[in-house]
Amino acid sequence: MNTTLHTASSRGHANHGWLNSYHTFSFAGYHNPNRIHFGVLRVLNDDTVAGGMGFGTHPHDNMEIISIPLAGTLEHRDNTGNHGVIRPGDVQVMSAGTGIAHSEKNHSRSEEVKFLQIWVFPNQRNVPPRYDQQSFRAEDRHNQFQQVLSPSPDDAGVWIHQDAWFHLADFDAGFTAEYTLKKSGNGVYVFVLEGDAAVAGQALHRRDGLGIWDAASFPVQATSDTRLLLMEVPMSL
Incomplete structure (x- = not known):
């Protein structure tokens, strides 16, 4: 058995005011050559978004993107016509495949939303984009x-x-x-x-x-x- 430990305090951190984000692996302005990925797990971001704020429409391709809300409500919209709100207990997945543009915003104008943003490299490239979410008890x-x-x-x-x-x-x-x-x-x-x-x-x-x-x-x-x-x-x- 082999292990690697990443303590909470060793993560990358970026506070943009509306977004407070901790990065387990290299992301955006945080680059650590020893923390690029764990196997096909590429991104594990621990995000807090202020009320009424969010990520505007932006593109992705050939990545599996998973969102797991921890508190508050997160609103998703993409250019394939999907629109939904996810809450704690829900898990959302988006296969970017050949290309998709989406936005993620805090559904509440007053309460923070806390969620995990996870990216996984796919085992198939250029698949048709797809979206799904489920609730779990x-x-x-x-x-x-x-x-x-x-x-x-x-x-x-x-x-x-x-x-x-x-x-x-x-x-x-x-x-x-x-x-x-x-x-x-x-x-x-x-x-x-x-x-x-x-x-x-x-x-x-x-x-x-x-x-x-x-x-x-x-x-x-x-x-x-x-x-x-x-x-x-x-x-x-």
């Missing part, structure tokens, strides 16, 4: 791994063009579970949303991240009430 991740993303439209959660599986988990203090990888050769990036945990023996705290590879499984123990996001991804681009 909080009780289905209490002391268990709740699958919210997979490579297949026939599996649980939203799907992307990549052999990746995402899980959310809300563990009570003292609860322990074993995560078993779905595919040999993949790695897992564990991100602590709230609380504290010991993952593969490594103590982690709020917004710390731990990459794990060359392992078939590993233990996850909550040392306080803990919320986690586990992103299993191929390690080869």
Whole structure:
């Protein structure tokens, strides 16, 4: 088993007033040659957007883009006609493929929205652009791994063009579970949303991240009430 630790305080940071963003991997003005990606996981941004503000229409191509709201409401609109609002408990995916232009804005004019913006390199280029979102029940991740993303439209959660599986988990203090990888050769990036945990023996705290590879499984123990996001991804681009 190999691991790499990224503490919350080691992340890149940009505060634009309307946008306060922490970057686990190199992004925009933050460049760290040792923190470009974890396998096909390219971007993990922890964003807070002020009320009434947001990202204007901008293009993407050949990237799988996942948005996970943590607080508040996020409004999406794109040039293929999709328009929706996502809230905590929802997961949104956009396959940029041959090209798509979209905007993401705070749906509220008064309350902040906090969300994770995640980019994953696809395993197929120039696919038709697509958009999807699903809602997930909080009780289905209490002391268990709740699958919210997979490579297949026939599996649980939203799907992307990549052999990746995402899980959310809300563990009570003292609860322990074993995560078993779905595919040999993949790695897992564990991100602590709230609380504290010991993952593969490594103590982690709020917004710390731990990459794990060359392992078939590993233990996850909550040392306080803990919320986690586990992103299993191929390690080869």
